[in-house]
Amino acid sequence: VGVCYGRVGNNLPPPPAVVGLLQANGIQNVRLFDADAATLRSFASTGISLMIDIPNESLPSIASGTANSTVDWLISNVFSHIPPSQVKYLAVGPEAFVRDAFYTPYVVPAITNLHGALQSVGLAGRIKISSPQPISVMSGFYPPSSAHFDPLIKPAMIPLLQFLRDSGSPLMVNLYPYEVYVSHSNRIPLEYALFKADGEFGDSGLMYDNLFDASIDAFVHAMEREGFQGIRVVVAETGWPTACGEAAGVDNALTYNDNVVRRAVNGVGTPKRPKEEMEVYMFDLFDENERGGDEYQKHFGIFSSAGVKLYDLRFNSN
Numbered sequence: 001v002g003v004c005y006g007r008v009g010n011n012l013p014p015p016p017a018v019v020g021l022l023q024a025n026g027i028q029n030v031r032l033f034d035a036d037a038a039t040l041r042s043f044a045s046t047g048i049s050l051m052i053d054i055p056n057e058s059l060p061s062i063a064s065g066t067a068n069s070t071v072d073w074l075i076s077n078v079f080s081h082i083p084p085s086q087v088k089y090l091a092v093g094p095e096a097f098v099r100d101a102f103y104t105p106y107v108v109p110a111i112t113n114l115h116g117a118l119q120s121v122g123l124a125g126r127i128k129i130s131s132p133q134p135i136s137v138m139s140g141f142y143p144p145s146s147a148h149f150d151p152l153i154k155p156a157m158i159p160l161l162q163f164l165r166d167s168g169s170p171l172m173v174n175l176y177p178y179e180v181y182v183s184h185s186n187r188i189p190l191e192y193a194l195f196k197a198d199g200e201f202g203d204s205g206l207m208y209d210n211l212f213d214a215s216i217d218a219f220v221h222a223m224e225r226e227g228f229q230g231i232r233v234v235v236a237e238t239g240w241p242t243a244c245g246e247a248a249g250v251d252n253a254l255t256y257n258d259n260v261v262r263r264a265v266n267g268v269g270t271p272k273r274p275k276e277e278m279e280v281y282m283f284d285l286f287d288e289n290e291r292g293g294d295e296y297q298k299h300f301g302i303f304s305s306a307g308v309k310l311y312d313l314r315f316n317s318n
Helices: 015-024 037-043 056-063 067-079 101-120 154-167 177-183 211-225 250-265
Strands: 002-005 029-032 049-054 087-092 128-130 138-140 171-175 201-203 206-208 233-238 279-282
Touching: 015 037, 029 037, 029 279, 037 049, 049 056, 056 067, 056 101, 067 101, 087 101, 101 128, 101 154, 128 154, 138 211, 171 211, 177 211, 206 211, 211 233, 211 250, 250 279
Parallel strands: 002 029, 002 279, 029 049, 049 087, 087 128, 171 233, 233 279
Antiparallel strands: 201 206
16 A cells, blocks of 8 residues: 655645655555655655656657666656665656647657666666556446447557556556546445445446446456456555545545555455455545645645644554
């Protein structure tokens, strides 16, 4: 279990204080949404493992770079600030396939160049590369067995999946059952999104009692439909807002997030992949008061800016 450390706010504690907060709460895996030098240096020698995003704006130059220039980019932007041993993942071009089509052609070439650079310095086995994508890369995902990638996005997804299979890397997904529920509340009960459903529904011989599992298995079905078996799924971000939205609130956020954490900690897996180790990054460490979009998107914080838990979410214990 990890946590996402977003910094789109003007009232957040400085990175060294954040590192202390993470250590005090036993959080050993963190996702950073950029390679900010000062933030990376704050994590150096702490033992905390990082997923580091490489934002869309960086993709064209990386995609067109040489092997040497890509190594230089990694050294100057990442490894001069944080030991390679603390970098677990590079998350390249998050949600590029749906957020900005301009960057879509650069995602896989950038990933390929970065992978080659890691190979040249002996780090490709330690640091895995992927590209976090939302559930909207699928045009059908419910029930899970019907899932398929959007035909307009599939030409970009297939090369990504080929790279992930060939390199033994996971598919990173950003999952928000909250948003799926709000968009489809006429079809999806709140209890199903919150792991509180009274019953189960069957799909291809498997039984589902929550939207989180169904969403992960939808990605698995969509990959298998394209001939890609066995690619692991990492939930690169998931969470539930505490305010300013339908069904948003502290109680529901605790219910959802605690269930997600327990599933990961206890190795529950999903109906399609039972008992398979699950890796999740909870969104978000703090509320981010300068985030754009709907007002609820500013209210995913698990901690206040003073470092106090907004609700009693335990990250690692059974």
